[in-house]
Amino acid sequence: MWKGKTIVLGVTGGIACFKAAALCSKLAQTGAEVRVIMTESATKFVAPLTFQTLSRHDVIVDTFDEKDASVVSHIDLADRADLVVVAPATANMIAKMAHGLADDMLSTTLLATTAPILVAPAMNVHMYAHPAVQANMQTLRERGVQFVEPGEGQLACGYVGKGRLAEPEELMVAIGRQLQPRPQPLSGRHVLVTAGGTIERIDPVRYITNDSSGKMGFAIAEAAREMGARVTLVKAKTTATPPGGVDIVEVSSAQEMLDAVQSRFADVDVVIKAAAVADYRPAEIADRKIKKKDNTLTLTLVKNPDIVQWLGEHKKHQFIVQFAAETNDAEQYALDKVRRKKSDLLVLNDVTVPGAGFGTDTNVVRLYDAAGLVRELPLMDKREVARELLELVAGRINDRKRDTPEDSGRDR
Numbered sequence: 013m014w015k016g017k018t019i020v021l022g023v024t025g026g027i028a029c030f031k032a033a034a035l036c037s038k039l040a041q042t043g044a045e046v047r048v049i050m051t052e053s054a055t056k057f058v059a060p061l062t063f064q065t066l067s068r069h070d071v072i073v074d075t076f077d078e079k080d081a082s083v084v085s086h087i088d089l090a091d092r093a094d095l096v097v098v099a100p101a102t103a104n105m106i107a108k109m110a111h112g113l114a115d116d117m118l119s120t121t122l123l124a125t126t127a128p129i130l131v132a133p134a135m136n137v138h139m140y141a142h143p144a145v146q147a148n149m150q151t152l153r154e155r156g157v158q159f160v161e162p163g164e165g166q167l168a169c170g171y172v173g174k175g176r177l178a179e180p181e182e183l184m185v186a187i188g189r190q191l192q193p194r195p196q197p198l199s200g201r202h203v204l205v206t207a208g209g210t211i212e213r214i215d216p217v218r219y220i221t222n223d224s225s226g227k228m229g230f231a232i233a234e235a236a237r238e239m240g241a242r243v244t245l246v247k248a249k250t251t252a253t254p255p256g257g258v259d260i261v262e263v264s265s266a267q268e269m270l271d272a273v274q275s276r277f278a279d280v281d282v283v284i285k286a287a288a289v290a291d292y293r294p295a296e297i298a299d300r301k302i303k304k305k306d307n308t309l310t311l312t313l314v315k316n317p318d319i320v321q322w323l324g325e326h327k328k329h330q331f332i333v334q335f336a337a338e339t340n341d342a343e344q345y346a347l348d349k350v351r352r353k354k355s356d357l358l359v360l361n362d363v364t365v366p367g368a369g370f371g372t373d374t375n376v377v378r379l380y381d382a383a384g385l386v387r388e389l390p391l392m393d394k395r396e397v398a399r400e401l402l403e404l405v406a407g408r409i410n411d412r413k414r415d416t417p418e419d420s421g422r423d424r
């Protein structure tokens with residue numbers, strides 16, 4: 013697992029740098045190639061020579077200190093890394109990563125790498141709890157950066173609380189987990205995910221929409237990519253950051269979403285309809301801003317095409333997953349929808365349950381097929397919900413016999 017891997021260890025300026033030295037030593041003992049990048053402030057706590065001796069490689073601090081004329085070192089390290097670990101990560105480095113700053117060797121490498129990134133924060137308890145730090149960490153989580161939570165206890169600044177760098181042993185376990193080859197049960201499959209809320213125009217400045225942030229759909233797209241699928245993300249209006257490594261198709265209205273899904277349908281294996289699609293749209297879109305006149309204004313709405321219904325009616329080999337956001341009689345509506353629309357699975361979120369549904373980072377879902385309840389999941393991060401859902405989907409499609417009429421003739 014370790015041999016032949018290049019781990020870039022980024023060390024930023026905090027008293028916990030001494031633990032990074034112990035981590036560097038443990039990493040080097042595994043046989044992995046450990047390349048250390050330090051920030052200027054980190055060198056005030058521990059000398060680069062310590063890391064050079066432990067890693068048996070030059071330590072880079074200055075972006076412009078190019079030792080090998082044949083490569084540009086920050087790009088070279090960024091490309092060669094199998095994993096970048098930032099330990100300890102200061103509030104400042106986390107902020108730079110969240111905002112895409114690249115003003116030193118480490119932040120530049122972090123911006124240039126496509127390798128997984130593992131961050132182990134260490135700072136004062138109040139700094140760690142500060143909304144700015146928490147918001148920056150959330151931004152990074154949404155981009156797929158993994159964190160090793162700091163421990164609680166006596167901090168070097170005198171406070172007692174959360175903020176100590178995780179112990180080197182715990183960091184080694186987290187690093188080992190990152191390097192382990194992940195199962196790819198969706199390898200060779202094309203997964204299309206819809207996310208966000210559709211926009212139904214009233215006039216050039218107004219529209220009807222809903223509260224979908226896109227977080228659920230994005231989590232599914234990202235998990236599908238990690239499980240080996242080629243992913244197309246049909247994205248309506250969202251507020252979250254979409255994942256990288258997927259093909260994004262921007263749409264606005266339900267009709268545009270239908271067109272985008274229909275034109276790709278023959279080529280996909282799985283469709284997951286996490287988007288919140290408007291059931292109705294204004295019968296007419298005014299080409300000029302509607303002026304305020306009477307005390308009431310009546311808009312006539314007409315029914316939108318039902319995308320899931322169309323998919324259910326036209327599916328051949330495709331596996332269809334629909335969502336349902338309900339506020340009452342949830343199970344009854346869920347069972348009616350999965351049967352009537354002929355989808356293979358339905359993910360029910362009762363949006364009246366705290367932590368479930370629109371805008372949250374978590375969800376509480378129940379999964380149904382036409383026969384009834386398949387699985388009930390507790391409150392979970394949307395990423396975990398996405399993995400559970402896709403593992404079930406992968407199991408079901410991989411169990412299908414290749415010689416069934418639906419699957420025959422498919423060239424994978």
Ligand code: PMT
Pocket residue numbers: 208223224225226227228229266285286287288289290291316317318319320321333334335336337338349361369370371372
């Ligand atoms: O984006 P987030 O903030 O993370 O929130 C996630 C979510 C709550 C939006 C998501 O988990 C969810 O429940 N999405 C479906 C919301 C919805 O539109 O539910 P529905 O019960 O109205 O529709 C049922 C299914 O039919 C959905 O898969 C929907 O995409 C689909 N539909 C609906 C109307 C329509 N005209 N065509 C459709 O295909």
